[in-house]
Amino acid sequence: MTDASAATSQLFDMWRKQLEESTQAWTRLVSQAPAPPPDPMAFWRPVLNQGLEQWARMFAQTPASPDLVTQWKQFLDQWIEAWSRVLGQAMNTEAFAQFMGRSLEGWLTVQAPFKKAGEQALEQAVTTLNLASRSQLTAVAKQIVELEERLERVEDGVQAILRRLDHKERA
Amino acid sequence: MGQERFADVVERFTNGFAAGAAAASPETVKQWQEELDRNVRRLTNLGKLATASEPRTGQTPRQEIYKRNKSRLYRYASSRRHRTPILFVPNLGISRPYIFDLLPGGSFVEHMTREGFDFYLLDWGVFGPEDNDLTFEDCVVKILPRMARKVLESSGAEELSVLGYCMGAPLSASFVASHPEIPVKTFINMAGPIDFSKIGLFGLWLDRRYFDVDRFVDTLGAVPADLVKAGFKLLKPTMDLSTNLNLWWNLWNDKYVEGFTALNKWANEYVAFPGEFFRQWVRDFYQGNKLVRGELVFGGRPVRLGDIRCPVFVVGAKEDYIAPPACVRALIDAVGSREKDYTELPGGHISLIAGRGAALHCWPKVSGWLAPHS
Numbered sequence: 001m002t003d004a005s006a007a008t009s010q011l012f013d014m015w016r017k018q019l020e021e022s023t024q025a026w027t028r029l030v031s032q033a034p035a036p037p038p039d040p041m042a043f044w045r046p047v048l049n050q051g052l053e054q055w056a057r058m059f060a061q062t063p064a065s066p067d068l069v070t071q072w073k074q075f076l077d078q079w080i081e082a083w084s085r086v087l088g089q090a091m092n093t094e095a096f097a098q099f100m101g102r103s104l105e106g107w108l109t110v111q112a113p114f115k116k117a118g119e120q121a122l123e124q125a126v127t128t129l130n131l132a133s134r135s136q137l138t139a140v141a142k143q144i145v146e147l148e149e150r151l152e153r154v155e156d157g158v159q160a161i162l163r164r165l166d167h168k169e170r171a
Numbered sequence: 172m173g174q175e176r177f178a179d180v181v182e183r184f185t186n187g188f189a190a191g192a193a194a195a196s197p198e199t200v201k202q203w204q205e206e207l208d209r210n211v212r213r214l215t216n217l218g219k220l221a222t223a224s225e226p227r228t229g230q231t232p233r234q235e236i237y238k239r240n241k242s243r244l245y246r247y248a249s250s251r252r253h254r255t256p257i258l259f260v261p262n263l264g265i266s267r268p269y270i271f272d273l274l275p276g277g278s279f280v281e282h283m284t285r286e287g288f289d290f291y292l293l294d295w296g297v298f299g300p301e302d303n304d305l306t307f308e309d310c311v312v313k314i315l316p317r318m319a320r321k322v323l324e325s326s327g328a329e330e331l332s333v334l335g336y337c338m339g340a341p342l343s344a345s346f347v348a349s350h351p352e353i354p355v356k357t358f359i360n361m362a363g364p365i366d367f368s369k370i371g372l373f374g375l376w377l378d379r380r381y382f383d384v385d386r387f388v389d390t391l392g393a394v395p396a397d398l399v400k401a402g403f404k405l406l407k408p409t410m411d412l413s414t415n416l417n418l419w420w421n422l423w424n425d426k427y428v429e430g431f432t433a434l435n436k437w438a439n440e441y442v443a444f445p446g447e448f449f450r451q452w453v454r455d456f457y458q459g460n461k462l463v464r465g466e467l468v469f470g471g472r473p474v475r476l477g478d479i480r481c482p483v484f485v486v487g488a489k490e491d492y493i494a495p496p497a498c499v500r501a502l503i504d505a506v507g508s509r510e511k512d513y514t515e516l517p518g519g520h521i522s523l524i525a526g527r528g529a530a531l532h533c534w535p536k537v538s539g540w541l542a543p544h545s
Contacts, residue, residue, distance in 0.1 A: 069206060073420055080416065084409040088492075091405075092372055101381030112390045134300075141301035145240050152239070152317070 012078050023086045212423035219428070226433040229269040231280045233292075237321040241296030244318050246325060247280055252287030253545035255356050256326040258319055260339035263295040263310060264444040265399055270437050270525050271336075277430060279524055282534040288545065291322050293339075303393050303446040307342070307455070310448070312470035315346040319353045330356035332541060335363050336524060337494065338452075341462055344502065348479050349472040357544045358479060358506075359537065361486045362523050364494040365476075366501030367460040371492055372406055377457040384453040394444035403441075406492060434525070463505055476505035483511040484540045486533060488523035512540065 090096060119134070126133045132140075232248040259280075261268045271292065272280040283290045293315075298305065322331050333355050335343035340363015347355050364370055376382065391398075404410070414435075421427040444452075455461045467474035483506050487496035496515050503513045516523060516532045523533050 067202070073416070076416055077413070080409050080413045084407065084413075087408050088372075092375060094375075097375045097378060097381045100376055101383075104387070105383070108386060108390045115390070138299075138301045141299065142304075145301060148240060149313070 009074070012075065016078060016082055019082050020085060023089055209423040213419070216422045216425065216428050220422075220432065223432055226274070226429070226436060228274065228433055228436070229272045230275055231272050231278060231284060236291070236325050237318070239314060239317065241298055241302065242314060242318075243294045243296060244321055245292045245294065247284045247290045247292070249284035249290060250287045251289045253289065253542065254328055255330055255332050255545040256289040256291055256322050256328050257283065257332045257334055257541070257545075258322045258343075259290065259292045260315070260333065260335045260343040261293070261295070262336065262338035263342065263448065264298070264394070264442050265338070265403070266442060267297075267437065267440055268292060268294050270434075270521070273433050273437065273525055274430065277526065277530065279529065279534055282530065283538060286538040286542070288538070288541065289326055289328070291318075291326075293318050297442050298393075298445045300393060305445040306447045307345075307451040308469045310342055311345045311349065311474075312472075315343065316350055316353060319346075319350075319355075323354075330354040332357040332359065332545065334359040334361065334537075336361045337363055337520070339363065340499075340502075341365060341456065344476060344479065345462065345467065345469060345474045347481075348476055349469055349474045351478065355481050357482045357484065357541065359484045359486070359541070360499065360502050361533075361537070362488050362491055362494045362499055362520055363502075364456075364498045365505065366463045366498050367456050368463075369495060369498040369501065370457065371495050371498070373402075373493070374457055376402075377453050379458045382453070384450050384458070388446045388450045391446070393446045394449045396441040396443045399443065400439075400441040403493075430526075463501055476502065477507040479506040480508050482544055483508045484537070485511070485513045486523065486537065487513070487515045488518045488520060489515055490518060491520045491523065493520040 123133045123135065233245040234248075235243055236246045237244040259271070261271065272278045275281060280290060280292065295310075319331060319333070323329070331354070333343045333347055335341070335358075340360040344358070344360065344363070344365065347353075347358050367374055377384075388394075418428075418431055421431075455467060459466065461467045462474065463476065465473070465475045465477070483502065485500060485502050487494075487499040489496060491499070500513055500515075503511050514536055516536065518526075518528045518532065522528050
């Protein structure tokens, strides 16, 4: 069983190395060429083939014991880890950061007027009902926070005076 | 394999399976029985998991010493064998601090109190829209000095140690560097980013060429918890998949399930950032890298890391993708201390401080370094 595990893990390592190399090639491709590849399947085929090949090898070699389940778990772990690296490399590119920035910018552009309109409508509704609006409650809460700060400053001042008096008495 | 058909794969699988079954030894049969038993326990625990009540976190006895707006200062019960109290400063926003006192037997706070430290935790709290004007500078100039004084007052000690974790480290490093009148005996940085030119993915995404922090804060007012969550999930998109896979794998283990429930509760409880805090955090730290460059001025005081002269201990995590080790280690070169130590431990940003690995590697290192200095 140990031999089988060692062989399987050797195969995993080999597969992972190949996957990482192909990933690096993809990352270069993604950052160089902005247009998507014409055939999306061609883009993913190397990894699908690699995975299928490894499955075939593993299942053909593994005897039917519960260790098969362990190896399957190991395989999934390594599969997830490999994908994590693939995605990590793809996201660690200027192209991805630019895409994220643009998406966020677009989202904020859509969000801003909706947010403003929603807030205004809500404010109007609660005012009509003679209730305190969100902005009024926030203003009251802010005043309480400021009041707390002022009290602290007074407390600090009193303590400083008391310390000075204490020093004088001792002297 | 070339053009191998899926049918070939299935056939090979069936053959391999059948061959193994034919030669099944009593040991293999026993293994299968154990596996079956595990699966039964998995299903039982799955049912429990679905109906379980919220786990009780933060069980180490503590007392509230001071509160200021949403922030609280807690002092934990301990034998207090060491004279110097520790002020623990975690991150503001993002997550709640009960991760440091998750469950009995798996708690950093419990470890430190068992080791006899007089341990204080600053809980920044959950901020609301009324706190949107709170800045990073306010935390350094107004909140932290007061918390440190309260620690000294309540402990009766003349000096204190400051321990910053994650964002709590740059916060407390800025405070220690700009407040020489506060007697800080030692400073510890645990996974806290210092040199933001080495911060990794977040640094790239928040680069000023791609991320307009002013527009972001002006539009939203604050950073909602859901956006914080989305940002962290994007940082490691496969995290949920591997978490759930590992949960299924260990679902037979009651102890694992207990730990998972508590950790999962914490991991899904994100906390919003006050708007102005986020603006300053991104602009001055991620985009300007002003802390390590010595360009920050808080409350009219320059923040120069070189002014930190007390003994410093820095802990980095090898697999930390939020604050990579190189970015954390930078504190060692920046401080003016003569005694400074750096250690790099296995684990990620969270597993450095919480979980079995932390109990094995990190906690003893931190308490071991602090004990002779306390």
